[in-house]
Amino acid sequence: TDLEVTHWWTSGGEAAAVAELAKAFDATGNHWVDGAIAGSGGTARPIMISRITGGDPMGATQFNHGRQAEELVQAGLMRDLTDVATKGKWTDVVRPKSLLDGCTIDGKIYCVPVNIHSWQWLWLSNEAFAKAGVPLPKDWNEFVAAAPALEKAGIIPLAVGGQAWQSSGAFDVLLAAVGGTDTFLKVYKDKDAKFAAGPEVAKVFKAADDARKMAKNTNVQDWNQATNLVITGKAGGQIMGDWAQGEFQVAGKTAGKDYTCLPGLGLNEVIATGGDAFYFPLLKDADKSKAQEVLAETLLDPKTQVAFNLKKGSLPVRGDVDLNAANDCMKKGLAILAKGAVIPWTDQLLSQDTQKQKEDLFAEFFAKPELTVEDAQKRFADLIASAD
Amino acid sequence: MADITAQASTAAGARQGITDPYGPKPRRVISRRNVFLYGTLFVMAVYYLLPLYVMVVTSLKGMPEIRLGNIFSPPLEITFEPWVKAWSTACTGLNCDGLSRGFWNSVRITVPSVLLSIAIASVNGYALANWRFKGADTFFIILIVGAFIPYQVMIYPIVIILREIGLYGSLSGLVIVHSIFGMPILTLLFRNYFSSMPEELFRAARVDGAGFWGIFLRIMLPMSLPIFVVAIILQVTGIWNDFLFGVVYTRPDTYPMTVQLNNIVNSVQGVKEYNVNMAATILTGLVPLIVYFISGKLFVRGIAAGAVKG
Amino acid sequence: MTAANDTSVSIQDLSLNFGAVTVLETLNLDVADGEFIVLLGPSGCGKSTLLNCIAGLLDVSEGRIFIKGKNVTWEEPKDRGIGMVFQSYALYPQMTVEKNLSFGLRVAGTPKEEIAKRIARAAEILQIEPLLQRKPAALSGGQRQRVAIGRALVRDVDVFLFDEPLSNLDAKLRAELRVEIKLLHRKLQNTMIYVTHDQIEAMTLADRIAVMKGGVIQQLDAPQTIYNRPVNRFVAGFLGSPAMNFVDGYLEDADGGWRFAAGDIKIPLGTYDFAKPPAPGPVTFGIRPEHVSLNSGTGWPFSIAANVEVVEPMGSDTLVWLKLAQQNFSVRVTSERTPKNDEAVTLGFDPMRASLFDTATGTRI
Amino acid sequence: MTAANDTSVSIQDLSLNFGAVTVLETLNLDVADGEFIVLLGPSGCGKSTLLNCIAGLLDVSEGRIFIKGKNVTWEEPKDRGIGMVFQSYALYPQMTVEKNLSFGLRVAGTPKEEIAKRIARAAEILQIEPLLQRKPAALSGGQRQRVAIGRALVRDVDVFLFDEPLSNLDAKLRAELRVEIKLLHRKLQNTMIYVTHDQIEAMTLADRIAVMKGGVIQQLDAPQTIYNRPVNRFVAGFLGSPAMNFVDGYLEDADGGWRFAAGDIKIPLGTYDFAKPPAPGPVTFGIRPEHVSLNSGTGWPFSIAANVEVVEPMGSDTLVWLKLAQQNFSVRVTSERTPKNDEAVTLGFDPMRASLFDTATGTRI
Amino acid sequence: MSKSERPNLLFRNLNAKVASIPMILTAMVVFVGGTVWTVLYSFTNSKLLPRLNFVGLDQYYRLWATPRWLISIENLLIYGAISLVFSLVIGFLLAALLDQKIRFEDTLRTIFLYPFALSFIVTGLVWQWLLNPDFGIQHVVRDLGWTSFSFDPLYNSSIVIYGISIAALWQGTGLIMCLMLAGLRGIDEDIWKAARVDGIPMWKTYLFIVIPMMRPVFITTLVIIAAGIVKVYDLVVAQTSGGPGIASEVPAKYVYDYMFFAQNLGQGFAASTMMLLSVVIVIVPWAYLEFGRRK
């Protein structure tokens, strides 16, 4: 049975990863009809939502699990996967458990998490530091200290693409790394506005100020172009999620030799359990509904998980798979995961509305030096106050 | 104001001497006026042509040359690979068939949309110009104001409307959407055009016994070539170039070319492949461009007939 | 209330307004069978509007219209038995003459042979046989006009409506086609209603002229009656070229009977045929330039001396302008007797040929 | 080669072509100071083109133009000392009448008081003082035309050029403004060159008329000469309304002298004033409708019987149509003597008033 | 005789009414219906899906307290002013130049008009590239040896909106030129002659006589430009995505982002209502004057 699957994975590493899913699904005798929408979630999501609400749903669709699809579920447009989940004992195999929480609404499971993406990475170009003649930094603070040397060598210390979610994400990473897990949770989970206006967060803003100064010469838009700056040694480093690893791989770079990764920016080694999940709109066609079940099972199949996540550069959602093929960085991630040093990610904690406002704020903050740290923090606190 | 009519007068001038003007006034080809006139036009022409030039040149270069060279320099080594790639092998997600699929989808979307929207708008314009009934103007004004509404505002209500009539996601749905959004300007054009036709012609046809449709089909239509050309050009351009409706109201297997273009351009794999992007860009714009190059003259004439008369 | 049976077109209490503007107001008009009626009036007086109402191209606001005794007020134009010829010809530019002529018949589904027969007849009457395969763009103005008439002709209608059919043509052609229309009417004996603002056309063509002003018919009469006994000053001034001379003054009851006085000039009105019992008061005296003679002896009931101001030779005649009681006054003379500028001349005329109007209301006295 | 000093405008060997089309060909024209010249001719004969050449709005192809003795062939329009009035008035629609009049002067930097003075004068002459603050859209046709003339007037020029200034107006207004222009010319004594295709205008206004056809001046003469002794058939037919009657036939050398023969009709030409020595051959005989009399006794050098076909009463006169040698023939009579349709009548005329043309070349014999 | 009675007016002209149904439906259902619906839901706190939870003017308070919205409005005003002024000026200038009976008129007209055939996406891409400091004009000029040359409008917050306007003008002036040219050709030839006889210099003739006479053309043009200005979206997305930061955001993009990206329909609807309101305030009186009370 043909099943149309929409997603916004179109960059090199992503596309390769999707191919794995498609291969696995096609192997079950069904057919994966690829509905890639380029751009980002921002471009793709309205199309997906329009189609679901417009009565022309696809067979399955990618969302970031969390609150993006909450209302669609509430409106009864999405398929309840509890049966499949019970059959596949998802509650047992999915790790960490909190991942499934994001898919659970009123006790029913509505989505299949396929990977764990963590944002908390600093990717460094070994070549760039060599060229600048400074040793590879071990954490964010050393990195900031090395910035002048990099700049002198004509290298952009930190690559931050123009898209708003990159600046906003970078700040969130700094919040968790520089501020620490508690700070992060207090701000985003408890939405403590007073705290957000306080000195703890001010420290983070100071770090963000460093970041924007280091990034000011980045003239690219897309995240992977920024990554490419690091890959080619034009930039010293980039704060980006583990999906960036896919790009290094496609470029044929080896972790540890050509590039270095610092989870939690080397300050606070935690991993956020964000990630992608597949949702299944409620379909009338019985064959397709059946195929949806098959796809859901396939997605969580250990083999698929490995193949997909290796290409994608993300971590698998089940702990019982064999990841010997994983590279240096991935192993670091797995180790942290094993330690249980996980935090929930903003997709789960904040509504898209708040996320967007946050993006607007940090996009402005990173692009506009005149926006002072104090003003930005004040606006951030206001935002947290009204967040939901 | 002929430019170069000096030859005749030089002969005459020689015969008569300067003191006795005879024949046409001698004009120098390089007068201040001509220098200003052609100079300005030339500079403007360069401004307008530059992007096209850059697009074409870039699309014929290989990536290394682009990275090193100058965007304005002609390609050292002409390669058509970017064109081939843009047309047939560039990937979006798992689909690696470039723009080729989108091209046919665009044709399948554009042709019926253009036909339907022009059919509706021409009949509307005709009814407004010749068969005015009470309230018609009010609807027309609403329509004109509607032309100013940002499309984004209408996406959601239209999703609902299409869902209710069960056309969401189908090609017919998209065709209807294009017809709706083409209606204000086209109706205005047709209304103005038909109003500028002699009223007596219409009356003569009524006396002859032709009805609403008879007059429209047999009298008005054969006289409306210029405005139809304008309408066709505007609609072909508008619909072919549409991205928003194409992406929102269709499904991947019917994505038009612009959506494919966006996918190709935004599916960055490592470095941006500017040459492929440019080739894809040109390919996407080719159909409306050809339409313009062929019928530009009629366009101006039609505009004069339909748009300028208030 | 139905129309009298011998009328071809009968218009009863017709009113028409565009929004707040009333263009026609309770207008009545009866046209006899076979009659040639001309609607004459200045631009904007509602002539075309009236014609369009008769044709059914405008919806009337009040009143009704009968054609051949049938109430057609709400009929479609094609069902009224009318044919119409327009000022701009209104030929369908993309059709040949033949197609133009047959369009109405084809729409009505008339059989082919019948169409061919009618076209042949119309073409013969109008002598446009050689033009049948041409398009309108390839015709001269006069030919176009003939085709336009032909289009009405083939429809075999009871009533022909003409809306200034000659006003786009040059003077020469106009004169020729005028005669042709006259002959056509004589041949066909149809009822014809003809709109024009050219008085020569009106005078030469009409059985009766309806002079309109501001949507109201001022006078409806035979051309000569209208010319010689206009009911009011407007009609008097509108007809005749060069226009009638008007002199403002007073009507006085002198010893010898009524007389007209303006400044020094006193004109005894012994021979004048009063339309109603006269009373003293301000009146306007009007006389046509051709009813005044110049230097032609003293045999006139009234004569006076004056100085020539401007002489306008018009070829066949000459118009002589002078002042009478400080008011412009023109006299038409044959070219042979043309005076010079500033020459002193004697005018003579018969007050019987004059018209007197109440200065205030403008009506004939 | 310079122009004679007493000429106001002198055109020498003027040719003009648009691409391959020659519109004017080696045209010569001398206009005396203060003269009123009318260029008359059918549409497309090059009247406007000639006027535009004089104004400097078109570059001539050959030849030269003198105004007031100065060679202005290469001058800008504004430096030629001309003022021009256009058919469409060409008023600047968004400016008041006053601004319209003064715009040219203001651009030229004329002092304020001077401008005011000139406008006051022009406004007085044309009686447009009350209109000065209005915009053209709020003026009637006649008023607009007067403003257009005013615009030429304020420029204080030697030569006025008029391009069909009255043809957009209705007949009545046309007649009025015609007299006004005539008076204006008398008052100003400027040279005026006036284009029209209306022969009444030409006849009444001109000191001399230049009848043009196909870019060539056919005849340049005083109106009466042109009317009475047209040099060719074109000129004869173009002037006069109703037009001259033409009968095709032969010139024969009969016993009693020359005579004209068409079918049964033989017209002895005893009194005719030949323009050149006659020779037998096909000729066209022309006589104006007003030079033929109807039923007026036998005192005429020539008379013949005929049957009335159509009678066209035109108010002041009546036009009677009949056939002579199977050709249409019209006679103008006064309204009193109107015959009836089909009545048998006798025509009489004096061949001295007739014109004879060579049928082949059309030139007067 | 039933015909003597005035027939039911509803059925007179029936064909025309039937034929106008698409227009009436579009006007009433899509434009009016859609607008009313949008306005209604702007008073709710709808998130991903429209829901009738009324929250009064909350969305509007928030809207006008959002820096990004204020920047968007400011950008729209700047962009609008630039487009309006420069489109009209350049369009008119080009038309006036082409109207001088020049050679190659057809070729030049085609050159000026062809960008109009390209979509905003394409236009945006090309100009993004031309204005890219690392590849485009800046890079080329620097290569020529003028190393301090700086021209990177798309990467400079304070002038980015001008950079976007460059592309917009490139794309749009051709059509304006066409309209103007048509208008110029409609001016009575005699007006030109009258002005020449009066000795009025060319530029003054244009400025004081011809331009005022072209009022209807300018109005049509204004409508077309204004409609484009309000809707500007694709161009910004293709060139800068609103960046750097939020320096080139525009209202239409705000609407889109908040409706779909932020999944806050209420906010998006409130923003679109504000846009509609301004359109209505400007356009409706004009439309009534222009189309309402004629004939």
Ligand SMILES: Nc1ncnc2c1ncn2[C@@H]1O[C@H](COP(=O)(O)OP(=O)(O)OP(=O)(O)O)[C@@H](O)[C@H]1O
């Ligand atoms: N559709 C209309 N709406 C409003 N007023 C109109 C309309 N048609 C005509 N009128 C007005 O009605 C009046 C009469 O117009 P009509 O066309 O009948 O005049 P007319 O006598 O035919 O003039 P003309 O000799 O110029 O043709 C005019 O004042 C005109 O302005």
Ligand SMILES: Nc1ncnc2c1ncn2[C@@H]1O[C@H](COP(=O)(O)OP(=O)(O)OP(=O)(O)O)[C@@H](O)[C@H]1O
């Ligand atoms: N710009 C031009 N290019 C080519 N031919 C032209 C041009 N202007 C005029 N002509 C031709 O020159 C001839 C004379 O034109 P002109 O306007 O002088 O005629 P006219 O006597 O003024 O006619 P009308 O009485 O209609 O105004 C016409 O045949 C016309 O077609």
Ligand SMILES: [Mg+2]
């Ligand atoms: Mg009329």
Ligand SMILES: [Mg+2]
């Ligand atoms: Mg002319």
